[in-house]
Amino acid sequence: MILKYIRTAAVLTCFSSPTLTLAAPLTITHEQQTDLAVTLYTNNLGLIQDTRQLPALEEDQTVVIRDVSNQMQTETLQIRDAGLVKEQTLNNALLNYHALLQHYIGKSVTLSRQQPNGEEVRQNVTLLNVDGNTALVENGTQVESVPLYSSDWRIIFPTRPDNLLLKPSLTFRSQGTPEPAQAKLSYLTQGLSWQMDYVMTLNEGNTELVVDGLASLINNTGTPLHNARVNLLAGDVYKTENPRYRAKEVMMAAARADEGSAPLPETINDYQLYTLKDTVTLQDQQRTQVPLLHADKVKVESLQRYSFYIHAGIDNQTQKVKPESFIRFTNNLHHGLGSPLPSGQVRFFSPDKKGELHYTGGTHINQTAIGEQVELAMGKAFDVTISRRQTDYQTAFDGTVAEYELRIQNSANKSRDVEISSLFSQPWKLISSTMQPLEQSAGSAKWRINVPGNSEGLLTMRVRLTKQK
Known part of the structure; x- marks a missing residue:
């Protein structure tokens, strides 16, 4: 009896004691962003270093970071100054037609079909499976096939699932912080790239050249990058099989780029690093061009x-x-250049007697160091x-x-x-x-x-x- 009493008392004590509650989830958007540095590479790779203002965090409080890349390589993610991180998750289940179909397999949906007379007929069915461009549904005791991409058929879903997001987000829990802090997130991501585009204008005698180099910045990460400090790394960065090893090399290069304002371009190992003077906003699914170099009166030889x-x-x-037409010049100060030339596409323009420019051909230029000779084919x-x-x-x-x-x-x-x-x-x-x-x-x-x-x-x-x- 005594043992039974003790157990009962323990149970009563457990239910009568104050309940431990976790703090409500905290959502952080780009509006709390205080700094953003982006390094772009030429092979569908980018390094994002994102600083967000966080309030004091309770232990195990869920923090949701919105406006992050949906192509983040989570194995390279590092979160600093937000307490010792216990768990981090990339929420990348985005709302789209295919995701809705997968979610509602085995559940009830509504089929809508447009009749020849213009009337719409609706029928509640159970979605059984999706196979290519066809959905299998259960209508009473019958199994029917429905084309998914037909102008006559629509599938109406009852509600939007809570687990399907409009935009990707990052969730983490930590041991908490005693006071507000500037949390720093850094990670590699696909969906970022840059390429060089040259416009080269010859004079009438084909003896001098005006070179304009534009850097095309490409953002396909699923999120806009607002007011970013942009670095451009010229060179072929090898992608090792171990992403953590690659992350270490790339992040070290980017960290060196942020140490002061070195003249442009700066040599990082065997690469050339260009740092844009002004911040740039890279909208998702857009290509932004910024001037990178300009040279007047480059002495060339036509042959x-x-x-x-x-x-x-x-x-x-x-x-x-x-015969093939070429122009040849040496990349040095004596010939009017003397700056490393990243690889990229070249488009030639030449003036007529009235001074109007005309497109006269295009080619590709390889990465060219200072002192190297350049030969560019212009056509027949x-x-x-x-x-x-x-x-x-x-x-x-x-x-x-x-x-x-x-x-x-x-x-x-x-x-x-x-x-x-x-x-x-x-x-x-x-x-x-x-x-x-x-x-x-x-x-x-x-x-x-x-x-x-x-x-x-x-x-x-x-x-x-x-x-x-």
Whole structure:
């Protein structure tokens, strides 16, 4: 009896003691955001460092952070100055048609069908399954199929499920904080990227170039990024299989970028980091362009180029071709540049006699360090035609001897520089040519010919091709 009494007293004590209640969930939006730094990479990757103002937190109080990326890599998430975090969750179940269908499998929905006379007929059914573009429903004792994307059929859902959100959110619980604090969230995310777009305007003589570089910032994270301090990392960042290792490297680079105002661009390991002077708002599903570099009067060289193979065989055909047009310049201060050039798309514009600009071609530029030479193809030359024919072919004891003639017709009023390269797939020796080649190697020889306007240039060459042993 005594034992029974004690148990009863303990139960009474438990029910009569004050109930421990948890604090109400706290929701934090971008309105409590005090700072936002974003580092964009060129391969669908971004680093977000988000600072939010938090009040004092009770232990185990649920904090809901709204306006975060729905492509967050949660394994890289770090929450600082919000107490020791016990649990963190990315709530990414967003409201959409497919999510509603999945939620209501096994539950009652309403089918609506438009009749030919315009009347609408509704029927309550049970959604059994979804298979591709077809839903299976139970109507009484029958199982029927309904097309999901038909203009005649609609599925009406009774209510919006509580677990499906309009926007993603982050939830965490911690040991609490005794006073208000600035909580710092940092994480890697997909859906962010940037690319370089160049507009290069040639002068009338094709001797100088105006270079305008625009950085295109792309946000597909599902949330706008308001008044962000933006860093752009130029270079190919390898994506390791271990996301935590990648996060450590990327976050260290971004942390260095925030240490003071280094001149632009700044070298981070083997990459170039550009820091935009002004804050930028990146709306979701938008591409924002900001100027990154500008250079006037870049000295360039305009030329045409043609390459062909010389092989051991008779060629009775006369080949008429258009050479490729190129511009060439060196990325240094002497030529009017001297700044690292991120890879990107290039679009050329040239003026006519009235000074109006016209689009004259496009190409891609690779990442170019200071001091490197740049060659950009602009397309086929219109006014220059090269006619190539074999004028002699003889066999020798150790191989063959071939002679070629190349006539370069320049129909333009201005002179043109044409580079001609002969390529070889076997040992060779130049016997004679109308001019000495600029370069020779084991597999090629290169000549450069200046052809005055409305005239013709001639290049002949005689070579010995040796049999390979």
